[in-house]
Amino acid sequence: MTTSLIAMGVAAFMVINLVVGLAALSLLFGTFETLFGKPKLSLLRSSQSGNIFAFGLKWNSAKEPASLDTVRLRLFNPFGTPTQVEVSKPFGPRSSSFGAEVDMGPGFIELLGAKGFDHATIQIEICSSKDGVVFQFDMKGPKFKKLVFDANQTVAEFVSQNGLDVQKESRPPIDIPSRSFIADTVPGRGPQLKISTNPTFAGEFSSSAGAGVAAAAGPAVANFAVAKVWIEPGCIVCNACEDIYKDVFEVKADTCLIRPNAPLDDGLRIQEAAEACPVEVIKFTKAG
Ligand code: SF4
Numbered sequence: 001m002t003t004s005l006i007a008m009g010v011a012a013f014m015v016i017n018l019v020v021g022l023a024a025l026s027l028l029f030g031t032f033e034t035l036f037g038k039p040k041l042s043l044l045r046s047s048q049s050g051n052i053f054a055f056g057l058k059w060n061s062a063k064e065p066a067s068l069d070t071v072r073l074r075l076f077n078p079f080g081t082p083t084q085v086e087v088s089k090p091f092g093p094r095s096s097s098f099g100a101e102v103d104m105g106p107g108f109i110e111l112l113g114a115k116g117f118d119h120a121t122i123q124i125e126i127c128s129s130k131d132g133v134v135f136q137f138d139m140k141g142p143k144f145k146k147l148v149f150d151a152n153q154t155v156a157e158f159v160s161q162n163g164l165d166v167q168k169e170s171r172p173p174i175d176i177p178s179r180s181f182i183a184d185t186v187p188g189r190g191p192q193l194k195i196s197t198n199p200t201f202a203g204e205f206s207s208s209a210g211a212g213v214a215a216a217a218g219p220a221v222a223n224f225a226v227a228k229v230w231i232e233p234g235c236i237v238c239n240a241c242e243d244i245y246k247d248v249f250e251v252k253a254d255t256c257l258i259r260p261n262a263p264l265d266d267g268l269r270i271q272e273a274a275e276a277c278p279v280e281v282i283k284f285t286k287a288g
Pocket residue numbers: 231234235236237238239240241242249251255256273276277278279280281282
């Protein structure tokens with residue numbers, strides 16, 4: 001009886017020790033992760049060839065809050081040509097771990113094709129233009145090339161494997177069209193309000209106003225209908241077009257789209273959006 005009581009006591013003591021030990025270890029690792037967990041960059045397989053740079057970033061956003069919105073690649077190639085290349089592109093802001101594909105433009109091909117690349121150093125920076133946070137990763141050229149060309153995990157797989165929020169943090173790159181447009185047919189035009197802010201009637205109002213006002217307003221610009229409007233590849237999701245004409249332009253996480261059944265009768269506003277586009281990817285043709 002006494003022996004079994006002692007055995008039970010020893011067993012209970014060991015179980016308690018085990019539980020306390022495991023708790024202490026998990027606490028220790030959790031603390032290490034919180035205090036010293038470094039941002040981790042993964043290079044991923046892009047869904048399109050060419051200038052697309054695909055990557056995933058995991059970092060402790062609770063410890064280091066930031067809205068990351070720019071990726072920058074730098075090549076330092078002191079013994080090759082060119083000796084330095086830098087490409088920098090914005091992307092939709094991300095405030096926690098994410099995966100993304102960014103069109104880096106022709107500079108990316110120039111960087112990969114630099115003479116003496118094997119002796120170069122590549123610096124990858126994921127930064128926040130607003131918070132001043134920069135996550136920097138350095139590696140030698142051959143390692144960078146290997147990671148880029150041997151990557152077999154896609155952004156969608158990275159996002160899913162790490163349990164990231166697909167809706168907010170990464171939209172499937174598959175929804176990037178190389179070109180989006182709506183049909184040539186111009187929808188019928190309904191009755192228009194004859195008001196001074198409608199550019200169609202701007203001429204009439206400026207001529208009926210006082211001579212001084214008309215001179216200040218300058219010659220009226222006639223509005224026109226658009227037959228087709230589309231987005232060429234290369235959108236940097238700056239939102240300028242949507243701010244100008246949100247009935248027509250819809251900016252997604254990775255590109256801009258033309259809304260289905262977008263109105264095409266206010267060509268002046270579409271033209272204004274096209275002229276405001278910093279990378280000139282909005283194209284349109286006039287009707288008639
Ligand atoms: S203005 Fe140009 S770059 Fe900016 S979101 Fe629109 S299409 Fe893209």
